[in-house]
Amino acid sequence: MKRRSLIKALAAGSVAMSPLAAMLARSAMAAETQRIRTLFIYHPNGCVPDVFFPRAGALAGASFPAMTAPLQQVAQHLVFLDGIGYEGNANTHEGGALKCLTGVATSSSGASSIEVQMGKEDWANRASSGVSRPSLQMGVGTKWGSDTSKRVSYDNGTSLHPVDDPRILYPQLFGGSGGGGDTAQIQVLARAREDLSRLTTQLGSLERERLEQHVAALDVLEQKLNAASMGGCLDVSTSIKPRVDSITGGEEQALWATSVLANISAIQQDIAVSTLSCGITRSIAFMYGVPVSPIVVPGTGTGDHDLSHQDAAAHTTSKVWWMGQIRQFIQKLANTPDVNGSLLDNTIICTVSDLGHGNYHNHHRIPMLLAGGKNAGLVTGRSVDLRPLGEPGKRWGDQVATQGGVNHTNVLMTIAEKAGYSSVRMPTANGRINNVWINGTGL
Structure with a gap:
C-alpha cells in the first residue's frame, strides 16, 4: 500500500x-505535528509550606527547602507557585481532593475535572487530535477506601476511579489483554x-x-x-x-505495600509517558495515593496521613519520597524525544494536593508547581510568590488567610488555554496566571 x-x-x-x-x-x-499535552499529578496530605517552597527568585544555584530537595536536580524545568488557594467551603482532605481539578466544593454541582473537559474537546475533534482515548485517570495506591470522595477526577459530578494496576492498565491502553491468568x-x-x-x-x-x-x-x-x-x-x-472496578477489600493492598511501591510507581510512570508519546491521549490525571491514605512510603515506618499531622520534620520524611517520584517523572519525559525537543517540552505538568498545610487542614498555600511546557511558553527555573499580588483576608475553605492568595482555578484555566483548549470552564476562576509565561505580565 x-x-x-x-x-x-x-x-x-x-x-x-x-x-x-x-x-x-x-x-x-x-510525528511532525506539535501537540501540547497536560499531566496533573496529585500528591497526598498537603505539605508544610515554609519547608516546601523555595525562596522567590531564580532556582539556579538556590538551596531547596527540605520537602522539595529531591526536585533540585530538575530545577531548570520547574516553576513553584506560592500563594495558591482553594475557594469554597470544606477544608477537609476530601473537600480539597474534589476542588483541586474541578474548582468546586460539592460534587452535586455536576462539574467535570479539567483533564476530563480537555479530553472531551479532543474526542470531539479526534479526526485532527488523533487521540484514541479522551483522557486517562491512573495512579499508584489509589484503591484504599470505598469513599468515592477520595478522588480528583469527575465527569459531570460522577467520580472516576484511577487505575493503579499496571497489569490491567497497559493492555487496556495498548490493545488486547494478558493471557487470562494471574501468572x-x-x-x-x-x-x-x-x-x-x-x-x-x-x-x-x-x-x-x-x-x-x-x-x-x-x-x-x-x-x-x-x-x-x-x-x-x-x-x-x-x-x-485485582479488578479495575473493585475499590474495596484487602486484595488491593498488595499494590501499595511499601516493598513494591517504587516499582509500581516506575511502571505506571512508564505507561503514562508512552501513552502521551504515542498520542493515545493528551491529558492525564495521575494520583499518588488518596486523601487520608495510610500508605507507608519507603524510608518511613508510619502512614503518610499520620506523618502529615506531626511536626515538619516528620511530614518531610514522607513528602520527600513523593517529590522524588515527581522528579523521576520529569526526567523520563525530558529523556523522551518529541517534536521540537522532548516530550517534557511539549507537556505542561501541574501538581496539586488536597490540603495546603497538612497539619492545619487549610486550603491556602497549596503545594503547587508547574514543570515542562517550554513549547507552550512556560518560563521555568524559578519560584514565584503570588501572595503580594493576591487578595488578603480571603476565605479559603473555612479559614481566612491574612496573606494574599490566588485562586487555583486561574492556574488551571491558564494551562488549558496555553495547551490550546477553548471549551474548558472553571466556575470559580476570576483571572489568569500570565506572569509565568513568555511575554506574560500580572495575573
Whole structure:
C-alpha cells in the first residue's frame, strides 16, 4: 500500500492490522505535528509550606527547602507557585481532593475535572487530535477506601476511579489483554510484530525512526510487566485477580505495600509517558495515593496521613519520597524525544494536593508547581510568590488567610488555554496566571 493510501486507510480505520500497529502507525506519521499535552499529578496530605517552597527568585544555584530537595536536580524545568488557594467551603482532605481539578466544593454541582473537559474537546475533534482515548485517570495506591470522595477526577459530578494496576492498565491502553491468568504473560506487542514489520517498509525514514522509538519503549515496558524479578512488584498478588472496578477489600493492598511501591510507581510512570508519546491521549490525571491514605512510603515506618499531622520534620520524611517520584517523572519525559525537543517540552505538568498545610487542614498555600511546557511558553527555573499580588483576608475553605492568595482555578484555566483548549470552564476562576509565561505580565 502506498503511503498516501495508508494514511487514508489509517484515518478511516479500514486498514487490516492489529489495533496497536494501527495506533503506532498513526502516531509515527503525525510525528511532525506539535501537540501540547497536560499531566496533573496529585500528591497526598498537603505539605508544610515554609519547608516546601523555595525562596522567590531564580532556582539556579538556590538551596531547596527540605520537602522539595529531591526536585533540585530538575530545577531548570520547574516553576513553584506560592500563594495558591482553594475557594469554597470544606477544608477537609476530601473537600480539597474534589476542588483541586474541578474548582468546586460539592460534587452535586455536576462539574467535570479539567483533564476530563480537555479530553472531551479532543474526542470531539479526534479526526485532527488523533487521540484514541479522551483522557486517562491512573495512579499508584489509589484503591484504599470505598469513599468515592477520595478522588480528583469527575465527569459531570460522577467520580472516576484511577487505575493503579499496571497489569490491567497497559493492555487496556495498548490493545488486547494478558493471557487470562494471574501468572499469564502480557504479550500485546508480540501480537502486533508482523504488522509492525510490514509497516516499516511503507514509512519514510523519520516516520520509521519514530515507530521504532515507540516499539522499543513498549518492549521495555512489557519486559518489566512480565519480569519475575521486579522486587515482588507483580507477583506479590499472584493468588488474586485485582479488578479495575473493585475499590474495596484487602486484595488491593498488595499494590501499595511499601516493598513494591517504587516499582509500581516506575511502571505506571512508564505507561503514562508512552501513552502521551504515542498520542493515545493528551491529558492525564495521575494520583499518588488518596486523601487520608495510610500508605507507608519507603524510608518511613508510619502512614503518610499520620506523618502529615506531626511536626515538619516528620511530614518531610514522607513528602520527600513523593517529590522524588515527581522528579523521576520529569526526567523520563525530558529523556523522551518529541517534536521540537522532548516530550517534557511539549507537556505542561501541574501538581496539586488536597490540603495546603497538612497539619492545619487549610486550603491556602497549596503545594503547587508547574514543570515542562517550554513549547507552550512556560518560563521555568524559578519560584514565584503570588501572595503580594493576591487578595488578603480571603476565605479559603473555612479559614481566612491574612496573606494574599490566588485562586487555583486561574492556574488551571491558564494551562488549558496555553495547551490550546477553548471549551474548558472553571466556575470559580476570576483571572489568569500570565506572569509565568513568555511575554506574560500580572495575573
